[in-house]
Amino acid sequence: MIAITDITKDGVTMVLRIDFNSDEALYMQLRNQIILGIATGRIHEGDSLPSVRQLAEYVSINMHTVNKAYSVLREEGFVKLDRRKGAVVSLETNKQRVLEEMKREIAVDLAKGVCKGIQKEEVHRLVDEIYELFANWEESEE
Amino acid sequence: MIAITDITKDGVTMVLRIDFNSDEALYMQLRNQIILGIATGRIHEGDSLPSVRQLAEYVSINMHTVNKAYSVLREEGFVKLDRRKGAVVSLETNKQRVLEEMKREIAVDLAKGVCKGIQKEEVHRLVDEIYELFANWEESEE
DNA sequence: AAAATGTTATATGATCGCTATAACAGATAT
């Protein structure tokens, strides 16, 4: 079962896909979708995300699950939670930290590739492909 | 608490680190360590890993936890489980599949970077750094 | 005043990770 809805208060139609049969936690799916939304330019710095209660009703999940997703996004420096404006996209940037984090996250993934004979040039191409995907999202739409 | 032991039947001293306080599942830590062992050349194709009971005793964890790690490695095409030879490193290579898998795995990680202003050239450098780390492992040892 | 907001607290059921024990069939070793 996949719930699809649009996000942000101001009618910015960003599709949000939630797979209830996935083994990935719902709050992590939410987190990932919002991060992807920012990376692909559908959500911008300063945008307000829907309130936890609104989004919970839209996606048909519990308020606390949305709240957890927002809390994670706050801890990771993607949004600021303001009582008056709700969850506002605010990108706290520390490139050094981000790169170290990314290194830890993708190390094992790259190791798998090395075992299977993937050259680093092929990884470069894959990275470019993903960056291309983010830049031209509206053209492909998935 | 971190258990350190060596792996493989033939006295190939590969250090194995298990962090019991980590939030990462023990069987996944085992899986990752073995994949890293292969990627860094400490474990080679054809090597036999210790039996599930041996490794379980070495690392002081349950037999079934090791068994699960081995099963995952089998499903992912890193080892073949033979009743006589035990778990033998055997790299089933399908570059297309591996690349598609890697794409799915690192997409969100890269999206996080994009949000924080990481250029793709910086990711390239990071990838090179990791590949360098794998190639010159014995010199750094960690 | 009324409604909506973020936040916190508590409780319940489901699932997952890890352990424990046991048993079986096939391979190896003494």
Added chain:
DNA sequence: ATATCTGTTATAGCGATCATATAACATTTT
């Protein structure tokens, strides 16, 4: 050939995590 070791399967229990359901409170918005 007897005993040991192997991979595999089954069952059961404990603890943690995930998601849900209510409820309440202070603050802000309408």
